[in-house]
Amino acid sequence: RKEVEQDPGPFNVPEGATVAFNCTYSNSASQSFFWYRQDCRKEPKLLMSVYSSGNEDGRFTAQLNRASQYISLLIRDSKLSDSATYLCVVRWTDKLIFGTGTRLQVFP
Amino acid sequence: NAGVTQTPKFRVLKTGQSMTLLCAQDMNHEYMYWYRQDPGMGLRLIHYSVGEGTTAKGEVPDGYNVSRLKKQNFLLGLESAAPSQTSVYFCASSSQGADTQYFGPGTRLTVL
Numbered sequence: 001r002k003e004v005e006q007d008p009g010p011f012n013v014p015e016g017a018t019v020a021f022n023c024t025y026s027n028s029a030s031q032s033f034f035w036y037r038q039d040c041r042k043e044p045k046l047l048m049s050v051y052s053s054g055n056e057d058g059r060f061t062a063q064l065n066r067a068s069q070y071i072s073l074l075i076r077d078s079k080l081s082d083s084a085t086y087l088c089v090v091r092w093t094d095k096l097i098f099g100t101g102t103r104l105q106v107f108p
Numbered sequence: 109n110a111g112v113t114q115t116p117k118f119r120v121l122k123t124g125q126s127m128t129l130l131c132a133q134d135m136n137h138e139y140m141y142w143y144r145q146d147p148g149m150g151l152r153l154i155h156y157s158v159g160e161g162t163t164a165k166g167e168v169p170d171g172y173n174v175s176r177l178k179k180q181n182f183l184l185g186l187e188s189a190a191p192s193q194t195s196v197y198f199c200a201s202s203s204q205g206a207d208t209q210y211f212g213p214g215t216r217l218t219v220l
Contacts, residue, residue, distance in 0.1 A: 008148075032207045043198055043211035044151070087150070091207055094139065094158060095166070100150035 003027060004099035006088050012105045017078045021102045023071040023088030032091035033064050035073050038101065039084045047073075047086070078106045109134050112212035114199050120218045121189045129184040129215050131199030138204040140182035142166075142174060144195040145214075151198065157182055158204075189219045 006023045013019050025033075033050040048055065050062040050071055061074040071088055083106045088099035115130040131140065142154040143166075153166030157176040171193060173185045182201075186193060196216050200209040 004150075034207065041214075043213055045211070046208050049207065094156065094164075095141075095153055096207075096209060098143075098151040100148060 002099075003097045004088055004090050006099040006102050008100060008102060010103040010105050012107060013078055014107055015078055015080060017106075018074065018076045019078060019104060020075075021073045021086055021088075021104075023073075023099055025069050025071070025088075025090045025097075027090070027092055027097075028066075028069060030069075030090040030092050030097075033071050034089040034091070034096075035060075035062055035071075036087040036089050036098075037084050038087055044087055044098075075104075078104075080106050080108065082106050111135065112199060112201055112210050114197075114212035114215050116215060117213065118216045120220065121186075122220050123190060125189050126185070126187050127189065127217075128186075129197055129199075129217075131182045131184070131201075131212055132180055133182075133199075133201040133210070134180065135201060135203070135210065136179070137201035137210075138179075139202045139209075140176065141200040141202075141209065142172070142182065142184045143198045143200065144168065144193075145198060146195050154184065154197075189217075191219045193217065194219045 035047040036044040037047045038044040050064045054063045059076045063072045085101040141156040143151045155174040160179040199212040202209045
């Protein structure tokens, strides 16, 4: 079983749509949680951290459920520029464990 | 600030050849990491360092060696390249105790 599991997609959505990504992790001792974004043939970049209380950054909302070991990312009012791969990431000790990513394609 | 840079950007090797990938960061970060990214596998940690002069194995260390002689540099070596090492290699750094890792632009390596 992978330590961090994501639906690989792709998710193809029209501009303006709301889309949600989910992720599960296996290590209950994981310490911190993140979503990274990776554009095609580019390096990953931090999108946002994820907290149990839920957190929002503009059109992006992230949620953590420690009891279910489940992380989510909601994107509202999708833009063409949101097209990318979204990586679910979990921290354990000094290391980050990456999911394989969910690809999002927003079309006009 | 350049952030995290990687040299070279692209390289083609023949089986059995050796090479060194260089990662440099100008953010005074303590921690540095080497990952490989393959289709369907995600990012996998090869080796990492928690400070100058230290190194530790990650998830997939076999066939690679590393050195951290200077705080700003982290070198990844392939002593005898194999086709299975064809991949995109990313270096990252973070400050001590911080969660955010900053990535370099990657090195695309092909081993024939």
